[in-house]
Amino acid sequence: MTRQVVASGPDDALPALRAAAPGRVRVVPLPSSGGTAAVQALWEVQFLVLEHQRTDLLPVLGELPALRVVQTLIAGAEWLEPHLPDRVRLSRPAGARDNAVAEWVAAALLGLASGLLPAVREQGLRSWRRTESSELAGTRVVLVGAGSIGRCARAKLTGLGAAVTVVARTARAAVHPVTALHDLVTEADAVVLLVPATAETTGLAGAGLLARMPDGAVLVNAARGPVVDTAALTTEVLSGRLLAVLDVTDPEPLPPDHPLWTAPGCFLSPHIAGATRQGLARAIEAAAGGLARYVGGGS
Template identity: 50%
Template sequence: MRVLLSQEHDDQVGRQLLADLDDVQVVLYNPAATRLSAQQRSAHVLIPPYRGSHRPRGLLEQLPDLRAVQLLTAGTDEWQPHVPADVLLVNARGAVAGPVSEWVLAAVLTLYRQWSALIRYQDAGVWAHRRVDADTLAGKRVLIVGAGPIGTAVARKLTAFDATATLVARTARAGVHAAAELPGLLAHHDVVVLAVPLTTETAGLVDAAFLAAMPDGAVLVNAARGRIVHTDALAAELRRGRLRAALDVTDPEPLPAGHPLWSCPGVIISPHMARTVPGTSRLCYTVAADQLRQLLAGHVPPNAVGRDATPPR
């Protein structure tokens, strides 16, 4: 099996991990290239690069023997419309549950403990004793929309802070509520964490009605995709001071200079880097190598995604 692997620095760990697979020939390629060599065109698997994974989409039409596209991300929305129906689309679901769940907890604690305000006081050289209204995560109720690896990792970590988690997924199962129950759950939770893929079902899920159902002072955390949240509706709630938010993703993205969201009160924004810590690329390639082992054995990889871009949950 010939596997096209990015030649970029962040993908070097992939060469090391794929070298351990029997019957795999790694063929390097430039993700920014517009034409492939004859050897590259004979590849059976394309692995988009760790950074800027959308760049090689235009190469798909040059790969007549392609059997699978193995992503290094959990999200598939950038690739799903472009991958031919007879080619498997496989994601790296589960790879970054650790760093992303850590970001979620850090973001919530930053808002509750008022670190943004404290740092501004520090920059001004002000000893801000009792000048901020810090709060505790203990006793808070956290609604996690998405019960995959990231959502369940967040739920586990919340127990260390004496907070309680409620999980919601597309369909109900033991310990997990169905998405249809979501409207009735919103009013009873202090924090809502988004950890779902972007699909036709979730695009625009967090609209004005969703936000209005959240209680005063509640926190929205988006670690999923920007298009899940209606930006104007969120900005309106933030300007009123009724809700707060922590966003790793936005719509539009990148968020342009001068966009109203930058100046809204009660929001912290990180530039789509919740997963970005040392060793993340190894985590992603480890999952990719596991999926390729299944493909080599003649099985459909567990992380293969349906044509509606909805990963198994």
């Protein structure tokens, strides 16, 4: 039987997928919208590539009889997993965006320490006002998350001279258990969140944890919005006690009138930490490899 795949994302993903198994795969574009038309368009599809922007297709996944694999182009899949039937295997592009996220974390800390982020905000006001700056070297960073992204971020921050303490769910060599987090943050200049969205990580950076961070410390969130208690963080930032650099929020995006948009101590980016050209290219390459293995009878 002819194996078929539906590819999402940029147009240049389609040639890569077609080249992965030429002659044995018919690659069709994703439908422009969800609903009944999407079910018809995807009826024979076995291998489906999805980006997180196509949430309109999630409700129809359970109605596709031939579907066996869903390949994402991002690592996080909490938005997708509840919609997958038991017969469908989830595949993610492991490592594809690690370097991109790690570079964003380094940029966030460098931008804040150097005064660049505050200066850009002043530029919008046409204000030539200097703020106190410092160097990242010697900064005490507690990095929460010891997966591939966390390891990459640790290497970059250590290379810049920061003293990095890593925390994860369970202790192992050079990694502290999450049960030690409340004690470790008391000496931190920065706390960086790089954990997946799970029931255990929801609200991890809550009022209690934030209250234990030293005055002037910064919370950097490149994980998922719900890992942070937004109300508690807002209180700390508006008081001027803590700073925040956030690539993700809860809700996402924040409502237009939310005070974090204009809080002097908060800097926001629109969930772009992993969205580099190179990261996308690696994710597409991983999807093409997954298709080739599927067509060849592998996992």
